[in-house]
Amino acid sequence: AQSVAQPEDQVNVAEGNPLTVKCTYSVSGNPYLFWYVQYPNRGLQFLLKYITGDNLVKGSYGFEAEFNKSQTSFHLKKPSALVSDSALYFCAVRPFSGGYNKLIFGAGTRLAVHP
Amino acid sequence: EPEVTQTPSHQVTQMGQEVILRCVPISNHLYFYWYRQILGQKVEFLVSFYNNEISEKSEIFDDQFSVERPDGSNFTLKIRSTKLEDSAMYFCASSDLRDSHEQYFGPGTRLTVT
Numbered sequence: 001a002q003s004v005a006q007p008e009d010q011v012n013v014a015e016g017n018p019l020t021v022k023c024t025y026s027v028s029g030n031p032y033l034f035w036y037v038q039y040p041n042r043g044l045q046f047l048l049k050y051i052t053g054d055n056l057v058k059g060s061y062g063f064e065a066e067f068n069k070s071q072t073s074f075h076l077k078k079p080s081a082l083v084s085d086s087a088l089y090f091c092a093v094r095p096f097s098g099g100y101n102k103l104i105f106g107a108g109t110r111l112a113v114h115p
Numbered sequence: 116e117p118e119v120t121q122t123p124s125h126q127v128t129q130m131g132q133e134v135i136l137r138c139v140p141i142s143n144h145l146y147f148y149w150y151r152q153i154l155g156q157k158v159e160f161l162v163s164f165y166n167n168e169i170s171e172k173s174e175i176f177d178d179q180f181s182v183e184r185p186d187g188s189n190f191t192l193k194i195r196s197t198k199l200e201d202s203a204m205y206f207c208a209s210s211d212l213r214d215s216h217e218q219y220f221g222p223g224t225r226l227t228v229t
Contacts, residue, residue: 036220043119043206043220044158090158101146101210102171103218105158 002027006106021076023091032094033074117141119221136192138207148208
């Protein structure tokens with residue numbers, strides 16, 4: 001079955017420290033991978049995507065993610081966390097099945113950045 | 116910046132009642148989606164819609180659910196006879212192309228069935 005796993009319910013990090021939010025996936029073929037962020041009372045906001053090419057992709061607000069095919073992972077990273085990065089982060093995959101852009105989401109990871 | 120909007124933000128209804136959740140996608144987008152998130156669970160795909168017809172639906176999207184684009188701007192999700200387990204946050208999304216890799220999401224409607 002196609003699935004996305006975010007093994008951590010919450011990640012705590014001090015402001016200024018690097019952060020990593022983990023994501024692994026299980027789909028057939030070569031998927032498209034995404035990260036979305038959700039702030040309170042807001043919709044899901046697109047952060048970045050991996051489609052093809054360079055395994056390290058850069059996105060909004062200084063975030064980046066590294067695609068690792070052998071480990072089927074797509075971890076979200078940022079070199080220096082800000083308090084304003086505190087939010088709920090979702091990893092998602094679009095199976096490369098020719099379907100109409102259906103996204104499969106992970107359960108989400110709450111990032112808490114402390115001053 | 117264009118946004119997807121959804122109304123109402125919170126809907127409370129009694130079991131067995133019909134509800135209609137409304138969405139206004141971004142104006143030049145052609146593909147529309149509904150997702151839902153039961154409290155504490157994953158965001159789940161419900162249905163995608165293009166050219167006035169459903170293009171894909173999940174097993175969750177049974178006969179109790181329907182979608183419609185009644186005019187050039189709105190996209191609605193109807194639940195005919197709500198059940199307690201329909202309580203969830205419902206997200207609408209839109210994208211401009213089939214192969215567009217960015218779906219733009221609305222803020223969600225929280226549906227509470229009592």
